[in-house]
Amino acid sequence: MTAYLADGKCRREVAGLPVVVISTGNGVVVIENRCPHQQAQLFHEGVVEEGMITCPLHGRTFRLHDGACMNGAGRLTILESNIVDGELMVKPVPGPEYGLFR
Numbered sequence: 001m002t003a004y005l006a007d008g009k010c011r012r013e014v015a016g017l018p019v020v021v022i023s024t025g026n027g028v029v030v031i032e033n034r035c036p037h038q039q040a041q042l043f044h045e046g047v048v049e050e051g052m053i054t055c056p057l058h059g060r061t062f063r064l065h066d067g068a069c070m071n072g073a074g075r076l077t078i079l080e081s082n083i084v085d086g087e088l089m090v091k092p093v094p095g096p097e098y099g100l101f102r
């Protein structure tokens with residue numbers, strides 16, 4: 001995947017997997033664009049503040065550095081990424097690493 005970084009976040013696909021690329025003060029985080037709560041593909045519309053993203057559907061908040069949920073069960077899928085020669089390289093995961101949490 002090639003992406004040119006901008007402030008904030010953008011929606012992309014990596015090997016068919018919908019992801020959100022988030023530019024933070026500490027670099028870039030790439031997450032699967034699917035909430036582990038009820039699988040909403042709305043993270044691209046989520047609010048990013050202080051190293052966390054809040055799902056717009058039911059308000060669960062997840063830490064971007066490790067994916068942990070701060071107000072419920074579940075964990076974000078964070079994809080391994082690296083910037084090489086100004087391009088964002090992302091390693092896709094073979095499948096979901098989490099189940100359905102309610």
Ligand code: FES
Nearest residue numbers: 035037038055058
């Ligand atoms: S689907 Fe994201 S908080 Fe419920």
